[in-house]
Amino acid sequence: xxxxxxxxxxxxxxxxxxxxxxxxxxxxxxxxxxxxxxxxxxxxxxxxxxxxxxxxxxxxxxxxxxxxxxxxxxxxxxxxxxxxxxxxxxxxxxxxxxxxxxxxxxxxxxxxxxxxxxxxxxxxxxxxxxxxxxxxxxxxxxxxxxxxxxxxxxxxxxxxxxxxxxxxxxxxxxxxxxxxxxxxxxxxxxxxxxxxxxxxxxxxxxxxxxxxxxxxxxxxxxxxxxxxxxxxxxxxxxxxxxxxxxxxxxxxxxxxxxxxxxxxxxxxxxxxxxxxxxxxxxxxxxxxxxxxxxxxxxxxxxxxxxxxxxxxxxxxxxxxxxxxxxxxxxxxxxxxxxxxxxxxxxxxxxxxxxxxxxxxxxxxxxxxxxxxxxxxxxxxxxxxxxxxxxxxxxxxxxxxxxxxxxxxxxxxxxxxxxxxxxxxxxxxxxxxxxxxxxxxxxxxxxxxxxxxxxxxxxxxxxxxxxxxxxxxxxxxxxxxxxxxxxxxxxxxxxxxxxxxxxxxxxxxxxxxxxxxxxxxxxxxxxxxxxxxxxxxxxxxxxxxxxxxxxxxxxxxxxxxxxxxxxxxxxxxxxxxxxxxxxxxxxxxxxxxxxxxxxxxxxxxxxxxxxxxxxxxxxxxxxxxxxxxxxxxxxxxxxxxxxxxxxxxxxxx
Numbered sequence: 001x002x003x004x005x006x007x008x009x010x011x012x013x014x015x016x017x018x019x020x021x022x023x024x025x026x027x028x029x030x031x032x033x034x035x036x037x038x039x040x041x042x043x044x045x046x047x048x049x050x051x052x053x054x055x056x057x058x059x060x061x062x063x064x065x066x067x068x069x070x071x072x073x074x075x076x077x078x079x080x081x082x083x084x085x086x087x088x089x090x091x092x093x094x095x096x097x098x099x100x101x102x103x104x105x106x107x108x109x110x111x112x113x114x115x116x117x118x119x120x121x122x123x124x125x126x127x128x129x130x131x132x133x134x135x136x137x138x139x140x141x142x143x144x145x146x147x148x149x150x151x152x153x154x155x156x157x158x159x160x161x162x163x164x165x166x167x168x169x170x171x172x173x174x175x176x177x178x179x180x181x182x183x184x185x186x187x188x189x190x191x192x193x194x195x196x197x198x199x200x201x202x203x204x205x206x207x208x209x210x211x212x213x214x215x216x217x218x219x220x221x222x223x224x225x226x227x228x229x230x231x232x233x234x235x236x237x238x239x240x241x242x243x244x245x246x247x248x249x250x251x252x253x254x255x256x257x258x259x260x261x262x263x264x265x266x267x268x269x270x271x272x273x274x275x276x277x278x279x280x281x282x283x284x285x286x287x288x289x290x291x292x293x294x295x296x297x298x299x300x301x302x303x304x305x306x307x308x309x310x311x312x313x314x315x316x317x318x319x320x321x322x323x324x325x326x327x328x329x330x331x332x333x334x335x336x337x338x339x340x341x342x343x344x345x346x347x348x349x350x351x352x353x354x355x356x357x358x359x360x361x362x363x364x365x366x367x368x369x370x371x372x373x374x375x376x377x378x379x380x381x382x383x384x385x386x387x388x389x390x391x392x393x394x395x396x397x398x399x400x401x402x403x404x405x406x407x408x409x410x411x412x413x414x415x416x417x418x419x420x421x422x423x424x425x426x427x428x429x430x431x432x433x434x435x436x437x438x439x440x441x442x443x444x445x446x447x448x449x450x451x452x453x454x455x456x457x458x459x460x461x462x463x464x465x466x467x468x469x470x471x472x473x474x475x476x477x478x479x480x481x482x483x484x485x486x487x488x489x490x491x492x493x494x495x496x497x498x499x500x501x502x503x504x505x506x507x508x509x510x511x512x513x514x515x516x517x518x519x520x521x522x523x524x525x526x527x528x529x530x531x532x533x534x535x536x537x538x539x540x541x542x543x544x545x546x547x548x549x550x551x552x553x554x555x556x557x558x559x560x561x562x563x564x565x566x567x568x569x570x571x572x573x574x575x576x577x578x579x580x581x582x583x584x585x586x587x588x589x590x591x592x593x594x595x596x597x598x599x600x601x602x603x604x605x606x607x608x609x610x611x612x613x614x615x616x617x618x619x620x621x622x623x624x625x626x627x628x629x630x631x632x633x634x635x636x637x638x639x640x641x642x643x644x645x646x647x648x649x650x651x652x
Contacts, residue, residue, distance in 0.1 A: 083391025289367020
């Protein structure tokens, strides 16, 4: 359990407070109205050609597929161009342009609905896909421009929640309005125009967002620019693999969303309202998971939630298979004329509660999985290329969703049932997630740190605003236990490279963990001069790359709970940095109340101080803390001064 003092949290508005602020609220409602309009239009059009019109060249069985394909096609063709536009021009100007375009498209769509002209409505489907393609990179590049690191997770959570609520409301409204006898299609046209106008009005209040790369020359060739964007994204390994992780989530979600109507009818024996209920449960789960991210992440970009989300997605997708096997059709006495459940009958049956719980929880964990990934990409992507990176993500998302449709179709054709398909996707999710976390161990490390700081200790952090969110820095901290580095990971919004005693790498669990974290082993100079010198060279490289380096200047874990003398290694690191032309700030830190815990050398065996021999010696959730002091300029740092500062933080 991790808490914060006023230095950390209360100075920053929570995610709901953002809805009262001009930098976020107009943008939120603009994207909300656009997402609602997209889905109101698409669902109403789908119902129109499926139930109300007889179009010989567009049979009902293909209508949904054709509409979905036309909507996704612009993402493949124009995402690369839209990413360039979002980097080159003011995002406010682009958003207003997109909203004006939406009004024109919806006016054309209204004419199509009035005359029930299917070719025009298919064209409008493609144009609304273009509208979303243009808006996507702007949407995700806007947030890091107006939200700081502490607000980014909450802001993304609000946008993700708003998007799925808008999708849900758009689908429900589209279905209800088009079903009105005789005049339903006319009302859909008016509703689409009304939403488009509302979005344009709200967009007027969005604050200016200056271009990040105004000198960019637009490459209008979508194919060469798509390839260039993918190569650009691939240049940052963590960002690119996070893009793949998000695209996999869209693959995963598309399998479930596309199968809801068939799953409701063929497996759950429910009517159309039951299919709608599944969509409601799924959307609410995504929304709740997205909103929980800020609370669970301590208002940092906490990618430790991503493995947690992946685990939940697999567990509940697999359980959905077991929950939905062998569900019986309703008894004749309770069935409708078609032998299927009504909504009330479906909800009244306890056998269906587990199915709904699985759907709600797998979607909730999908929200926990995706929001931190989006925030990480926004934070780590180079600002001048951020929109193009998001555009590359949209291209990958479209490809993965198309692949999900193809693979799902092949599985069904091969004779697999829908529950079996959910089982396969759940198992595949576990494999894909494990592969991504091995490629990008930062996710796994942050997950371990997140678990340690919430379920092993009650971890309170004070003053973590002093940890810089960008640029090189050196953290110096007292060394109390074998878990010190993991707690520092949990407190920092950025990855940390540690210099650690080479002997800790021999520990059975911690050793592999710190190797995964690319910790730098160091040995006494007299014991192993080569390892000693290599450690300082690698430390210098970390700072040259603009990353955070952490050192425990005492040189070893305390054996009596007292702060030991600081050795001179910190000065050697700062001197090497100065020789490289770097003035690196030093951040003093103090871990408190860890002495006496399971991981400290509190126990005595055969005259030696040892750790990790009495589990839960202080019970569960014992209170520990980290106090962070203001940065010290490298020119003012010395071992004695830093020790005094850490000592003062211990007493704070």
